[in-house]
Amino acid sequence: MTGHFAPDTAELINRARADLRMGVPVVLCGHGSSALVLAAETMGPARLATLRALGGAPVLAITGRRAETLKARAYDGDVARLPLPESVDCGWIRAMADPADDLRMPMKGPLFALRDGDAALHRLAVSLVKSAQLLPAAVVLETAVESLPEVGLLTRLDAESAGPLLLRATDPHPVVAARLPTRLAQGGRLHIFRPDDGGVEHYAFEIGRPDRSQPVLARLHSACFTGDVLGSLKCDCGPQLHAALAQMGEEGRGVLLYLNQEGRGIGLANKMRAYSLQDQGFDTVEANHRLGFEDDERDFRIGADILKTMGFAQVRLLTNNPRKIAMMQDTGIAVTERVPLKVGQTDQNAAYLATKAAKSGHLL
Numbered sequence: 001m002t003g004h005f006a007p008d009t010a011e012l013i014n015r016a017r018a019d020l021r022m023g024v025p026v027v028l029c030g031h032g033s034s035a036l037v038l039a040a041e042t043m044g045p046a047r048l049a050t051l052r053a054l055g056g057a058p059v060l061a062i063t064g065r066r067a068e069t070l071k072a073r074a075y076d077g078d079v080a081r082l083p084l085p086e087s088v089d090c091g092w093i094r095a096m097a098d099p100a101d102d103l104r105m106p107m108k109g110p111l112f113a114l115r116d117g118d119a120a121l122h123r124l125a126v127s128l129v130k131s132a133q134l135l136p137a138a139v140v141l142e143t144a145v146e147s148l149p150e151v152g153l154l155t156r157l158d159a160e161s162a163g164p165l166l167l168r169a170t171d172p173h174p175v176v177a178a179r180l181p182t183r184l185a186q187g188g189r190l191h192i193f194r195p196d197d198g199g200v201e202h203y204a205f206e207i208g209r210p211d212r213s214q215p216v217l218a219r220l221h222s223a224c225f226t227g228d229v230l231g232s233l234k235c236d237c238g239p240q241l242h243a244a245l246a247q248m249g250e251e252g253r254g255v256l257l258y259l260n261q262e263g264r265g266i267g268l269a270n271k272m273r274a275y276s277l278q279d280q281g282f283d284t285v286e287a288n289h290r291l292g293f294e295d296d297e298r299d300f301r302i303g304a305d306i307l308k309t310m311g312f313a314q315v316r317l318l319t320n321n322p323r324k325i326a327m328m329q330d331t332g333i334a335v336t337e338r339v340p341l342k343v344g345q346t347d348q349n350a351a352y353l354a355t356k357a358a359k360s361g362h363l364l
Contacts, residue, residue, distance in 0.1 A: 009161045014198040016155045017132035023047060026128070027145050030159030031120040034145040039129045040097040040137035045090055051141055054148065058084040058141040059114065060096055061122035063130075066137065066292030069099060070108060075115035079123050082111055084139065097137035099290040100273065103280055124159050127166050133267030136292040169301035169331075170195035172202055174309060180205070184242070185249040193306050200260040204306050205245075208253030215314035215336040217254040219244040220303040220324050222261040225268055234275065239343040244318045247339075255312065257303045264288070265297030300324050304331035 007015065016026040023042035028035050038047060040060065051058060060082045067073070067080035074080040082096070095101060096108060125138040145151050172193035180190040191204040210216040221244065227237030241256075248254025263271025270291060277287035285295050304327065307315065316337040317325060325335045 009158065010165050010197040012155055012157055013128070013131075013162055013165060016128060016157055019155050020129055020132050021134060025051075025154060027151065027154050027156040028121045028124055028128075028159050028162075029145065029156065031118055033118065033121055033142050035121045035125070035140050035142045036145065036148070036154075037121075037125040037128070038139045039132065039134045040093050040139055041129075041135040043090060043093065043139060048090055048093075048139075051139070052086075054141065054143060056141050056143050058139055059122065060084055060093060060137060061119075061126050061140050062097065062137045063126055063292040065289045065294065066097070066099075067113070069102065069290045070096065070111055072109070072111040073113045073115075075113055076119035076123070079119055079126050081114040081119060081122050081140075083114065093137075093139065097135040097292070098273070099277060102290065120163075121159055124157075124163050124166070127163075128157075130293070130297075131166055133270060135270070135273075165197075169299060169305060170197050170199055172196075172302060172306055172309065175201070177206075182245070184245040187252075191306075191310070193309070195302075202260055202302055202306065203258040204310060205256040205258065206310070207245075207248045207255070208251075210253040210255065210312070212311040212313075215316045215334070216307075216312050217248055217251055217318065217339065218307065218312070218315040219248075219254070219256045219318040219341075220259065220300055220328075221256060222259050222264070222298055225262060226271075234278075236343065240341050243341060243343045247318065255307070255310070257306055259298070259300075259302055261298045261302075264295075265299065266291070266293050296323065300327040301331050304328055304333045307333055 019026050020039040021042060023044050025036050025038045025047065028037055036051065062080050062082065064074040064078045064080060072080050072082060122140050125140050126136055129138045130136040172195050175192040175194050177189050177191040180188045182188050185207040187208050189206045191206060193202045193204065221241055224235060224237035226232035227235045228241050231238055244256060248256065262268045273291055274284065274287035277290055278284065282290060288295060314334045314336050315328065316339050317328065317335050318339045318341050319325065320341055325338060328335050
């Protein structure tokens, strides 16, 4: 009898994310090579020493965005491979990944990036660390992993099957729904959706009983702890959330999709790092780039899949973001109307909103 207890590739990816967040190495195999990978943010001195004792030439892999800030050449396009000097410690590695002290200590080089060889495993390593919502930088040692002690205890990923899975949209499955009357909507039901890869759950708050054959008033809202819960004045998320719920309540029907993609998909810790950089004078897009992220790392395909699962095919979308409209259309949800949502401007977020309009194309 053949067993089926072993985790599949998607499940191993989620296990690898947890390992990297704890500072545990993972193994990547494929493209004719194999490598040990550690997250630059969480790697400790003991594991760095163990890595060095293996010999070989460890490399710090960073994104092309971070390489721009460090004035390093990204010969591989979206990633750069920087040989790890023998004398450096975890503090140096962390400083290469974290821009917190870039202005105070701008000289980190000269940095020489590799231009020969295959960067496929390094690219996957950076994508994996990024998906774990850590600083997008990884220490990579290409080596014959089969000869390593304790390799059987490490999470191992096949690069050629794991790579496409990191790029695909997760498939959210309904878990439970229950009645939830709120101040703005007495007739509400909260639906919980769980992705098939074991990742974070997402929510849909359904107001009234919307007709599935008609366009539903909908809002794709990314989680914002600072704005939604604390009432931050640095963004307009909280006012947008409550204005959307109020409009749905007035109409008696609607769907609010609450997607756990904090900080445009980079996580709350990295979002706070971006806020710290904004305090140094960088705008929100520049801060993301200095951290090594793109302008927006969110995946709105998740919201489209949830709408389809709930039986909706058409929406009147409450948004100022053309990217949300395009992604809805691309995934088979017809946007019959864009409903503007212009609320929440303050003295503290005026520059932030101006940047969203100028650099991210928001219709403000």
